[in-house]
Amino acid sequence: MEGHQRNLYLYERFNARVLGVSRDDVTTLKYWAKGLGLTFPLLSNVTGFLGVYFHTQPDGKPIFGRRTVIIDKNGIIRYVRDGSPEFKDILLFLKKLNQEGGKP
Amino acid sequence: MNKRRLMVICLMLVVVWLSGCATTQTVQKPYRISPQGTVIWDDEFEFAPPPLGWKLLIPEEGGDINIGFMRMDRGPFPSSTTFAYDEEPFGFSTQFEGREIEFFKRFLFNAILQFQILERKKVQVIGGEGLAVTVEGKDPVKKEKVRAKVIFGKRGERVIGFYITQWRPLDGTYDLSAFEDFDKFFNSFKFLKKSFYETL
Numbered sequence: 386m387e388g389h390q391r392n393l394y395l396y397e398r399f400n401a402r403v404l405g406v407s408r409d410d411v412t413t414l415k416y417w418a419k420g421l422g423l424t425f426p427l428l429s430n431v432t433g434f435l436g437v438y439f440h441t442q443p444d445g446k447p448i449f450g451r452r453t454v455i456i457d458k459n460g461i462i463r464y465v466r467d468g469s470p471e472f473k474d475i476l477l478f479l480k481k482l483n484q485e486g487g488k489p
Numbered sequence: 490m491n492k493r494r495l496m497v498i499c500l501m502l503v504v505v506w507l508s509g510c511a512t513t514q515t516v517q518k519p520y521r522i523s524p525q526g527t528v529i530w531d532d533e534f535e536f537a538p539p540p541l542g543w544k545l546l547i548p549e550e551g552g553d554i555n556i557g558f559m560r561m562d563r564g565p566f567p568s569s570t571t572f573a574y575d576e577e578p579f580g581f582s583t584q585f586e587g588r589e590i591e592f593f594k595r596f597l598f599n600a601i602l603q604f605q606i607l608e609r610k611k612v613q614v615i616g617g618e619g620l621a622v623t624v625e626g627k628d629p630v631k632k633e634k635v636r637a638k639v640i641f642g643k644r645g646e647r648v649i650g651f652y653i654t655q656w657r658p659l660d661g662t663y664d665l666s667a668f669e670d671f672d673k674f675f676n677s678f679k680f681l682k683k684s685f686y687e688t689l
Contacts, residue, residue, distance in 0.1 A: 387579070387580070387581055388577075390581040391577070391580075391581040391647075393581075394583075394646070395686070395689060398689075422580075422581070422591060473685055476686075476689060477689075480689055
């Protein structure tokens with residue numbers, strides 16, 4: 386998350402916005418964001434339907450798996466990677482997408 | 490008997506052949522030494538190597554540092570010193586003052602230390618402005634202490650960091666010659682090309 390915060394100015398340059406999604410409740414996320422100094426939105430999805438939608442909900446576990454998803458301006462998922470975010474990979478992809486005119 | 494001997498020879502051949510494979514495999518080093526004796530790292534950084542006794546730390550993919558050196562110091566645990574160049578120091582602010590606060594929230598966060606700032610001053614970092622902060626942290630429970638110097642500089646729009654940490658038992662004495670080695674490393678450091686972020 387700190388890496389995303391560090392790259393916000395570049396996301397802005399590539400017409401992209403970042404959102405975090407977690408199963409934690411709003412109060413927990415508020416404290417967490419404050420502790421890390423995050424200024425981008427974090428979505429609380431306690432019921433976990435977004436995890437089911439994005440296939441990041443492991444069976445029988447009350448957490449989401451780590452997944453980075455880039456959605457273009459038409460709502461089409463263009464990039465999916467599991468695990469810790471590969472920031473350079475993400476930035477190159479966003480740059481390419483922005484040049485294509487398919488703003489994320 | 491002949492069959493058994495043949496089998497032993499075959500096994501030996503396999504072992505020799507396998508060991509031959511192992512010796513022909515080359516590991517690509519991320520650095521080379523220039524004719525002037527400086528280290529050229531990934532064709533991106535250049536610096537003077539530290540004196541003998543410092544061991545190179547090969548960074549892990551996605552790890553905390555880009556280049557680092559470590560040495561075990563005389564004296565009981567945890568007597569050791571590490572210094573490093575870090576392209577992505579903790580925090581995110583592009584201003585040094587903000588970055589300093591963010592950085593020290595997480596610096597050595599596995600150790601529960603009470604930090605005290607010993608010195609804080611503006612410095613020149615690779616031809617630009619920078620900030621050097623020297624701190625001492627103490628852990629009264631583990632009876633350990635650490636002296637650290639963190640130097641923030643800029644590469645393009647982003648903040649980069651150099652730091653050295655020297656651990657000692659609480660009643661131990663610091664060896665400031667290691668900090669001189671670090672300063673020589675830092676003062677010799679050059680960027681040979683634009684960073685990934687500058688090319689975006």
